[in-house]
Amino acid sequence: MTTIRARLQAVDGRIERAARAAGRPPDDIRLVAVSKTFPAETIRQAHEAGQRDFGENYLQEAVGKMELLRDLPIEWHYIGPIQSNKTRQIAERFSWVHSLDRLKIAQRLSESRPAALAPLQVCIQVNVSGEASKSGVEPGDAPALAREVARLPGLRLRGLMAIPEPTDDEALQRSRFRLLRELKEGIAASGLPMDTLSMGMTDDLESAIAEGATMVRVGRAIFGERDRARR
């Protein structure tokens, strides 16, 4: 309990220092706690420590935990790969999807979003690392996909997301996050709604915040190392 509370405080401290160093208000950056592989009880502890946004990558695992945590007002973020046979459950259960990279999936999510719920908030995932990564649209294809997504009634376009290849080269890290920010600014200038940049994880959140991240997705710094055998 204390460990998770202390780790959340440490992450908040990192966010705050990085924001101040960039001349940004720390409140502009929202922390999504990435709880994949960790049990519902651990999420409950983080919630008790004040955390409200949680990110999950695997649908079946997420659904099991959601059932155990129904009593908590958690905002769930889907951040993993999306298979087309999973779109209905994702549309029914999550508030956000960060990993949208195909129009077909966007259409299915929109059609499956229950009318009683607010539109599903989505970010388009962009591949900012070239050959090194297979998920996300190519940067040049993001504006066209954003245009299509903005038209879908069950979705609310919020911004862009990226998972750059890990590197210790800070200049390279920054350049990839900068690419995403400039892409977002270009799309916003064309009149589409784009207020979110979902970028930055345990090892690179400072670089992401320096380049304008409004959401950081942090797992290990809050929950500890994941079991490598599992993923």
Ligand SMILES: *Cc1c(COP(=O)(O)O)cnc(C)c1O
């Ligand atoms: C696992 C994961 C994270 C969190 O990564 P950490 O290095 O544990 O902070 C963030 N985003 C996505 C999409 C992930 O899959």
